[in-house]
Amino acid sequence: MSTYLLDTAMPEARGTDGETRERLVVVGNGMASLRFLERLTEACPGRYDIACVGAEPQAAYNRVLLSSLLGGEIDEAATAFRGLDWYEAHGIRLITGAPVTTIDRENGLAIVGETHILPFDKMVLAIGSQPIRLPKPGMDLPGVITFRDLADVAAIRRAAVQHAKAIVIGGGLLGLEAAAGLARLGIDTTLLHVMDRLMERQLDHEAAGLVKRAMEERGIKVLLGADTAAVEGDGRVERLRLADGTVLPADLVVMSVGVRPSVALAQEAGLAIGRGILVDDAMTTSDPRIFALGECAEHRGLVYGLVEPAYEQADTLARHFSGQQAAYLGTHLATSLKVSGLPVFSAGIVDTPADAEAVILSDPGAGLYRKLLLRDGRLVGAVFVGDIAEQAACKTLIRSGEPAGDVDDLMFGRPAPQPLAA
Structure with a gap:
């Protein structure tokens, strides 16, 4: 039987006003976790006594830049978000390189590694996902x-x-x-x-x-x-x-064939699991003290593997924790990136359904392609390659469901405003 040592850095924490602060343990220190901590400390500084536990040895970094790091365009320092001084200045105890191995829900304890525990009143699971390896022979070979x-x-x-x-x-x-x-x-x-x-x-x-x-x-x-x-x-x-x-x-x-949500820790703790950790619109799991966000969470039957939904979930949860009314209703996915230097944007529907009209501009020689999908005068999808200048307008129209208006403005760009006559 293991003997666990209570982490005395998080006893009954008290704020400067003498009031007992709730003990919050954030499991995971990736992009979603950091976004939540940033928004929470902005909204209600000092309200919670916070410990954040990350399995990787580094503090949260920008995974979007891994390709640039691999190709030698940047160094590892350029992927960093916040220095250790930021966590310290905001009263956050950051533990890296030591994953939470067990959640004791009955006693409100997070077990870190083999011997230490953190007591919690609330917990946020932001433990991301695991890369999939094809179930084919040789996938365990070195290389x-x-x-x-x-x-x-x-x-x-x-x-x-x-x-x-x-x-x-x-x-x-x-x-x-x-x-x-x-x-x-x-x-x-x-x-x-x-x-x-x-x-x-x-x-x-x-x-x-x-x-x-x-x-x-x-x-x-x-x-x-x-x-x-x-x-x-x-x-x-x-x-x-x-x-x-x-x-x-x-x-x-x-x-690089996809990822699956990290659910083992939550499953062993007895939380409700689907493809991911099941959450409601307040990002609450089946235990009202425990919340989940990012790639490990399943909301309304969907698991998102992109940064934007994770950030929206983190913003919602931070508002909820600060006492505001907040609900996450899902994310309309959009992709904007450069592939080998070629700008690409995609949002909403990609392939043309029977009940929609496609408006297309194509110039393969110039590497230019624009496709707008309209249903009843409303934009339901857009795919741009080569020139993505109107991506923000398209994203807004798809999300709002408002009439698209003059499609030429989206296809060719809005005309520049003319100067007023003197």
């Missing part, structure tokens, strides 16, 4: 690496030696970013995707074709409809075999 965090980037860079051949599995956003980062290092890179187009959730066929061309112009070989059968090698990765029998030499395989 098969996921692309998810700073440790993965370091492992990929160690493996990506000169003259190495790299294969990236997965044609979603993270897979494209991993392939682009490897190509910037001068590595011979092949991108495999099992579907018939890249980023099929965000792009239609024509837009995806432009993105594929942009990747190929960077020297990345792109194979679509490529179903991985096995990774093979004697003691480490040497080749990848496709279901059609094609064999591709490989020194490094980067796995």
Whole structure:
């Protein structure tokens, strides 16, 4: 039987006015967690006695920049958000490199590592997600690496030696970013995707074709409809075999086929679980003292794997914790990024349904594509490649459901205001 030591840094905490403060333990120190802490300390500074526990050795950093870090465009310092002094200045005890291993709901205790515990009155779970490895032979060979965090980037860079051949599995956003980062290092890179187009959730066929061309112009070989059968090698990765029998030499395989919510900790604690940790509109789990947000949370049947919904959830929860009325009603997803230097924007519906009208501007030679999807005069979807100047207006119209007005303004840009006559 383990013996646990009560963490005396969080006894009955008292504020400067002598009132007992609620003890809040935030499990996870990623982008969603930090956003919540920022908003909470702005809204009600000093109201809670806060401890934040992160499994990674670093404080929260910008995962969006991992591709740039992999490609050598920035250094690790450029991914950092807040220094340790920020946590200290806001009265937040930050524990890194030591995951919460058990939640004792009956006694209100979070067990950190093997021997220490933190008492809590409220808890926020922001424990993110885990990268998926295909259930195929050879996925445990040395040289098969996921692309998810700073440790993965370091492992990929160690493996990506000169003259190495790299294969990236997965044609979603993270897979494209991993392939682009490897190509910037001068590595011979092949991108495999099992579907018939890249980023099929965000792009239609024509837009995806432009993105594929942009990747190929960077020297990345792109194979679509490529179903991985096995990774093979004697003691480490040497080749990848496709279901059609094609064999591709490989020194490094980067796995980027999606993520699944981290639910083990919550499940062991007896919280209600679906695909993720089930939450209501106040981000409350089945235990009214425990809340969840970000990639680990399932809200109204949806699990989001993007930063924007996580930030909206964090903002909602911070308002709720500060005593305001707040409800999270879901997020209309939009994607805005650069793929190999090519601007891409997508929001709402991508493929044209039978009850909608598509207005399209296409100039493949210039790498330009714009598609607007309208239903009853209202914008329900937009896909832009090459020029995304009207993305903010499109996003607003899709979310509000207001009439789209003059579609030419969205397609070609609003005319510049004329100066008043003297």
